Amino acid sequence: MITLDSKVEAVLGEAGAKRKRIVEGLHIETVGDLLNHHPRRYVKTAELTEVESLVEGEMLVVVGKVSQSRERTYTDRRTGRPAYRVEVTLATGGPDLRMTFFAKNARVSQYHQHRLQPGRRGIFQGKASRFNGQWQLTNPQMVLMGTPGEDTAQLALENLGDLYPIYPLTKGVESWDLQRAVAFALSVLEELPDPIPEDVREEHGLIGLRQALAWLHAPDDFGQVTRARKRLAFDEALVTQLVLGRRRRAAAAEGARPRTGGGGLLAAFDARLPFTLTAGQERVGEEIFDDLARDRPMNRLLQGEVGSGKTLVALRAMLRVVDSGGQAALLAPTEVLAQQHHRSLTAMLGDLAAGGMLGGADEATRVELLTGSMTKRERTEPLLRLASGEAGIVVGTHALLQDTVQLADLGLVVVDEQHRFGVEQRAALTDKSRGVPPHILVMTATPIPRTVAMTVFGDLETSVLDELPAGRAPIQSTVVPLADAPHWADRIWARAREEVGKGHQVYVVCPRIAGDEEEPADALDAPDAPDDWGDPTEGAAGGGEDAPRPLSAVEDVVAELSSGPLAGLRVQPLHGRMAADEKDRTMRSFAAGDVDVLVSTTVIEVGVDVANATTMVLLDADRFGISQLHQLRGRVGRGGLPGLCLLVTHAEAGSPARERLDAVAGTSDGFELSRIDLELRREGDVLGASQSGFRSSLQTLRVLRDEETIVAAREAATALLDADADLRQAPLLAGMVTELERTAAAAFVDRS
Numbered sequence: 001m002i003t004l005d006s007k008v009e010a011v012l013g014e015a016g017a018k019r020k021r022i023v024e025g026l027h028i029e030t031v032g033d034l035l036n037h038h039p040r041r042y043v044k045t046a047e048l049t050e051v052e053s054l055v056e057g058e059m060l061v062v063v064g065k066v067s068q069s070r071e072r073t074y075t076d077r078r079t080g081r082p083a084y085r086v087e088v089t090l091a092t093g094g095p096d097l098r099m100t101f102f103a104k105n106a107r108v109s110q111y112h113q114h115r116l117q118p119g120r121r122g123i124f125q126g127k128a129s130r131f132n133g134q135w136q137l138t139n140p141q142m143v144l145m146g147t148p149g150e151d152t153a154q155l156a157l158e159n160l161g162d163l164y165p166i167y168p169l170t171k172g173v174e175s176w177d178l179q180r181a182v183a184f185a186l187s188v189l190e191e192l193p194d195p196i197p198e199d200v201r202e203e204h205g206l207i208g209l210r211q212a213l214a215w216l217h218a219p220d221d222f223g224q225v226t227r228a229r230k231r232l233a234f235d236e237a238l239v240t241q242l243v244l245g246r247r248r249r250a251a252a253a254e255g256a257r258p259r260t261g262g263g264g265l266l267a268a269f270d271a272r273l274p275f276t277l278t279a280g281q282e283r284v285g286e287e288i289f290d291d292l293a294r295d296r297p298m299n300r301l302l303q304g305e306v307g308s309g310k311t312l313v314a315l316r317a318m319l320r321v322v323d324s325g326g327q328a329a330l331l332a333p334t335e336v337l338a339q340q341h342h343r344s345l346t347a348m349l350g351d352l353a354a355g356g357m358l359g360g361a362d363e364a365t366r367v368e369l370l371t372g373s374m375t376k377r378e379r380t381e382p383l384l385r386l387a388s389g390e391a392g393i394v395v396g397t398h399a400l401l402q403d404t405v406q407l408a409d410l411g412l413v414v415v416d417e418q419h420r421f422g423v424e425q426r427a428a429l430t431d432k433s434r435g436v437p438p439h440i441l442v443m444t445a446t447p448i449p450r451t452v453a454m455t456v457f458g459d460l461e462t463s464v465l466d467e468l469p470a471g472r473a474p475i476q477s478t479v480v481p482l483a484d485a486p487h488w489a490d491r492i493w494a495r496a497r498e499e500v501g502k503g504h505q506v507y508v509v510c511p512r513i514a515g516d517e518e519e520p521a522d523a524l525d526a527p528d529a530p531d532d533w534g535d536p537t538e539g540a541a542g543g544g545e546d547a548p549r550p551l552s553a554v555e556d557v558v559a560e561l562s563s564g565p566l567a568g569l570r571v572q573p574l575h576g577r578m579a580a581d582e583k584d585r586t587m588r589s590f591a592a593g594d595v596d597v598l599v600s601t602t603v604i605e606v607g608v609d610v611a612n613a614t615t616m617v618l619l620d621a622d623r624f625g626i627s628q629l630h631q632l633r634g635r636v637g638r639g640g641l642p643g644l645c646l647l648v649t650h651a652e653a654g655s656p657a658r659e660r661l662d663a664v665a666g667t668s669d670g671f672e673l674s675r676i677d678l679e680l681r682r683e684g685d686v687l688g689a690s691q692s693g694f695r696s697s698l699q700t701l702r703v704l705r706d707e708e709t710i711v712a713a714r715e716a717a718t719a720l721l722d723a724d725a726d727l728r729q730a731p732l733l734a735g736m737v738t739e740l741e742r743t744a745a746a747a748f749v750d751r752s
Contacts, residue, residue: 004192099136317414
């Protein structure tokens, strides 16, 4: 008896080498794995494929018709004997394609001519190439429509509808290999129990599981594909929502310590503010205070454009926790930002940050700084004050995650620019709360795709600061396409010199530090998905540019600008290889106006606030991710002066890289950019630790496309758990939930 748990070899019927490729290359080990290996797209079998344009090297799958077939004889240079080639012209709904088949003897040549007679139709696969001005299909493989059994792959067309499925593949495996195995598996499966209760299926208009799989793998029309995908997407969404729902209920049962205030620190701080909070800051502050007052952990995303006042809102939340007898930790991604935050918080608090010190206010606390570059001696006293509870707030980098850091009563974790931290790193800090989960506040100007996914899935509450405080000016963002207009390079630096001439300052950001270092592995944060046939795709540099043109490097650019177009200006470098005190000194000099042009890596990406900086030049901008670009341009326009951001690129027009840059230039809306980023990178592992796209645990479900399905599944999951928390009435569904909960990835569901 064949079941979903049977070894896939039971339905393959392939030779040993191909079986091995399917099992190892596609990670298909059971019949269930095979049925869950979904087609990526479909080709209409009833009509010729409309090929609108061709790209050299592109892998094509087309329905075509042989329009011409002829044999040519030539002499094999190696043997001196006659040899044959059959030249076939394939008509499509667009350009004709030539296919060539070589044969060492007349019998094989006649075989090719017989099977590829004019008028014969089929599904053809191969790479597009050009030879002598004509498009070719190189190394073609095919399924021909005609007499069953003529080709070994012909069986793939039996019981097939008008759409032919194209699967994600590995080398040596074709779509018809999988389609034939799937068809056989569906015909011999004796049992295919449906895990979704019938009343849930009826309420949401879902077809049965067997019908969904049949329509997904062998549909008659796209309507069947849509209904099949809806059902399977609902399955994934429901199981995921049940896991998340059970986690939320377990966390609520475990409880968190309500932080309702009671001290006078927050009131004293608010009384000293030299300005009035915006309506948005007031509203979001109350949302956070309401969460902090509950006996379950807050898990809130605070989204706001750069300069919207997120840090002020977060500080007021930290003061509320300190007023409640607890402590707050602010986790920053870089030392530059941690130092900036520490200076900013202590400056805003004044004597309220001098607890236990001469001149400190009665309500005061201490604000500590912990970074990796601090010596053991420098860290000793801050660590003691944190362990004793004397210090109420700590700002730090990854150094906060070390085992030596102990806090007396961690009540709130604020994570700044969450896209710079992995899930495990955030979890390590929350583990310091000594058994009582802390409240979590995540701040970001551009949510990463995984955060958007978790927001849609309902695991993060969201607060949005949708207005800018007084003094923020608009930023003009412009793509500078040097591949199209290389002469614009001179204008970039002329524009920078003009701004300095007006008394303003300029940032120049490069993807590398030195010209002799390897390209950073994380420079391309948004590669395209592999195509249907497993070929490597273009990286984020885009435009088909494989040329060895070196990426811009800080040290090289400083030398070039100082002796060239910006000669006479005060140009200084800033990058991660510099000592911490040197970086701090350089930033202070820039903030004081003693540096005209700061040439930097992305260490200035977040938190750096210099009101007089008006221009941001991003060299090789296509090497940065969307969220990075959005953050970087937010460094200008902060002092009431209009900002200018130049996105300099060599990427070709129409490439994915240029499309990303055009998207960034076209909007300043952080959530809109995150949706664009999500479309490019996919969701990441919604239940796991992965931060980006192609290790997604989702097979059918897509967060943007299936938002309505996710919301419906959340409602269904809530109803099921309310009625039966252990899902005893739906044992198959309970088994799927339990299996997902057991995975290592699921351990991080509630730690996002």
